[in-house]
Amino acid sequence: MSPRKSKRASTGDVSLVTIAREWTRLGCIGFGGPPTHIALLRKMCVEERHWLGAEEFEDGVAATNLLPGPASTQLAIFCAWRLRGAVGGILGGVCFIVPGLVLILALSVLFLAHHPDQWVLGLAAGAGAAVPAVALNAAWTLVPSSRARSGSESSAKARWFIYALFGATAAAVVGPYLVIVLAACGLVEIVVRQRGQLTSRESTKAIFPGVIAHVGAFGGIGALAWVALKVGALSYGGGFVIVPLMQHDAVSTYHWMSAAQFLNAVALGQITPGPVVQTVAVIGYAAAGLGGGLLAALIAFGPSFLFVLVGGSRFDKIRANVSMRSFLAGAGPSVIGAIAGSSIPLGLSFQYLWQVPILAGAALWLFVLRRGVVSGLILAGAVGLILSLTGVRV
Numbered sequence: 451m452s453p454r455k456s457k458r459a460s461t462g463d464v465s466l467v468t469i470a471r472e473w474t475r476l477g478c479i480g481f482g483g484p485p486t487h488i489a490l491l492r493k494m495c496v497e498e499r500h501w502l503g504a505e506e507f508e509d510g511v512a513a514t515n516l517l518p519g520p521a522s523t524q525l526a527i528f529c530a531w532r533l534r535g536a537v538g539g540i541l542g543g544v545c546f547i548v549p550g551l552v553l554i555l556a557l558s559v560l561f562l563a564h565h566p567d568q569w570v571l572g573l574a575a576g577a578g579a580a581v582p583a584v585a586l587n588a589a590w591t592l593v594p595s596s597r598a599r600s601g602s603e604s605s606a607k608a609r610w611f612i613y614a615l616f617g618a619t620a621a622a623v624v625g626p627y628l629v630i631v632l633a634a635c636g637l638v639e640i641v642v643r644q645r646g647q648l649t650s651r652e653s654t655k656a657i658f659p660g661v662i663a664h665v666g667a668f669g670g671i672g673a674l675a676w677v678a679l680k681v682g683a684l685s686y687g688g689g690f691v692i693v694p695l696m697q698h699d700a701v702s703t704y705h706w707m708s709a710a711q712f713l714n715a716v717a718l719g720q721i722t723p724g725p726v727v728q729t730v731a732v733i734g735y736a737a738a739g740l741g742g743g744l745l746a747a748l749i750a751f752g753p754s755f756l757f758v759l760v761g762g763s764r765f766d767k768i769r770a771n772v773s774m775r776s777f778l779a780g781a782g783p784s785v786i787g788a789i790a791g792s793s794i795p796l797g798l799s800f801q802y803l804w805q806v807p808i809l810a811g812a813a814l815w816l817f818v819l820r821r822g823v824v825s826g827l828i829l830a831g832a833v834g835l836i837l838s839l840t841g842v843r844v
Contacts, residue, residue, distance in 0.1 A: 464533045464534060466534060466538065469530050469533060469534060469538050469541055469545070470541055470542075472494060473526060473530060473541070473542040474548070476490050476491065476494070476526065476546055477546040477550060477723060477724060478549045479723065480546070480550070480724055481722075481723050481824050482822060482823065482824060483522075483588075483725070483726070483823065484520075484521060484522040484725070487522035488511060488522055488525060491507075491525055491526060491529055495507060501529075501532075501533055502529060502532060506532070507529070510528045510529065511525060513528075513766075513768055514528060514758075516774060516775075516778060517757050517768075518683055518685055518753070519683065519685055519727070519751075519753050519754045519757065520725035520727045520751075523543065523727070524757060524758050526542055526543060526546040527542060527543035527546075527754060527758045527759075528758050528765075530542020531758055531759065531762055536759050539758060539762075540755060540759070543751070543754070543758075547724060547728075549724070550723040550724025550728055551724065551728055551747050553722045553723070554719065554722045554724075554728050554729075554732060555731055555740060555743045555744075557718050557722070558715075558718065558731070558735040558743060559735070559740075561574050561714050561718065562711060562714075562732070562735060562736055568838050568839075568844060569835055569839060571844040572834040572835045572836075572837055572839070572842075573831045573832075573835045574710075574717070574831070575710065575801065575802060575838075575844050576805075576808055576830045576832065576837070577721070577828075577834065578710065578713030578799075578800075578805070579800065579805035579806075579808035579830055580808060580809060580811075580830035581716045581717050581720070581796050581827075582793035582796045582797040582809055583809055583812035583815075583816055583826070584716075584812070584823050584826070585690055585789055585792050585796060586793050586813070586817075588690045588789050589690070589786045589789040590790075590817070592785075592786045592789070593786060596782045596783055596786055597610060599775075599778065599779055599782060600779055600782075600783065606779075609639065609642070610783045613639075613780055613781075613783040613784040614783040614786055614787035615787060616631055616784055616787065617631060617632060617783065617784030617785060617786065617788035617789075617791060618788060618791030619791065620632075620694075620784075620791065621691075621694040621787070621788040621789070621790075621794070622694075622791040622792075622795060628691075628694050628695055628788055629680070629684050629695065631784060631788075632781050632784050632785060632788065633781065635780040635783070636777035636779075636781035636784075637780070639776050639777065640773055640776040640780070643779070644772075644773075644776070670738075671742070671745070673699075673703075673704050673737075674733075674737045674738060674745065675745065675746075677696065677699045677704075677730070678730050678734065678746040678747075678749035678750040679749050679750070679752075680692070680695060680699075681695075681727060681746075681750045682730075683753045690726060690789040690792060691789050691792075692727070693729075693789075693792045693796070694791070694792045694795060697709075697712050697792075697796070697799075700715075700733045700737075704737065706733060706736040706737040709798075709799035710799060711736065712799065713799050715732035715733060716796070717827055717831075719732070720823055720824065720827055721824055721827050721828065727750055727751070728747065730746045730747065730750045731743040731747040731750075733746060734746025802842075802843065804842060805834075808830050808833055808834070811829075811830070811833075812826050815829070
């Protein structure tokens with residue numbers, strides 16, 4: 451992306467040491483998901499340090515939201531790339547990811563122990579009970595911008611609801627093939643908007659999303675690498691959309707963890723700083739220990755670095771591309787539906803009846819009281835902890 455003409459400080463003198471320090475700091479305090487990450491990056495890069503112009507930063511936000519993968523992580527890589535090129539982008543991205551990754555792997559050792567203490571089980575079951583409500587909340591927050599992108603025409607609004615319904619149904623019923631449904635909705639919208647016109651060669655190049663079939667023949671490290679690659683390359687609209695696929699692979703296909711442990715993994719991805727995509731590190735730990743967790747994270751985040759470092763200079767063209775925007779107008783609502791639909795298999799993973807009222811309380815906390823996700827998960831975990839200490843079965 452070419453620099454915008456705006457009043458900002460020269461970026462040539464921003465040292466790699468400064469990038470390492472500041473992006474590590476953001477990685478340590480980045481609780482609360484993408485909105486928090488974007489706000490922190492904007493405050494630092496635009497408002498305080500004046501490293502980037504406001505328009506340039508907003509263009510980066512818009513472009514990274516067009517790409518698959520964790521958008522806020524890609525934005526962190528993009529901002530560092532704009533300051534010091536490829537080396538800065540790699541360094542900034544790594545420093546942003548590592549703090550949350552270290553914490554989530556440390557918690558994995560505790561929560562996925564072969565014989566965890568009762569209080570650990572209670573804490574995990576309590577936090578896990580709130581996860582379906584968190585998924586619904588994540589979907590709800592994406593609705594306004596997606597509806598605005600779809601247009602004001604009644605036919606466009608109708609298609610939006612249809613795509614969302616297909617996504618929700620796919621997430622609840624056909625987890626491993628969810629990506630096919632998302633891609634199909636996007637392609638249908640391209641056809642509808644272009645009304646049969648042939649897509650130009652340039653537009654075709656800009657359509658990155660493709661359909662990757664589920665490969666069940668892999669085993670061991672090969673299977674883990676495949677799952678992590680799907681997580682990193684296919685998580686349109688945020689990490690939650692890939693939850694049904696991760697659940698099917700980790701629980702049903704490869705049996706790396708139980709359904710209850712997967713709930714814990716998603717909860718850990720929410721209460722630690724960084725993107726929910728880091729949940730894949732918990733899966734990697736369950737499959738192959740600490741080495742597996744590190745490998746899964748490396749593969750899952752790899753596409754984000756590739757997209758920014760290779761395609762950053764073309765972000766303007768990607769944003770302006772008609773086919774890409776049409777694809778997202780169709781895939782976007784199906785992603786939202788899929789995130790909401792993932793709450794069904796997550797809820798079906800409950801092991802105890804007492805988790806149901808905790809779920810209801812989490813929904814009240816998020817939707818009625820409008821409080822934060824992290825605090826809601828911590829409270830839910832605390833309830834589970836207290837119940838376990840009072841002798842309730844966990």
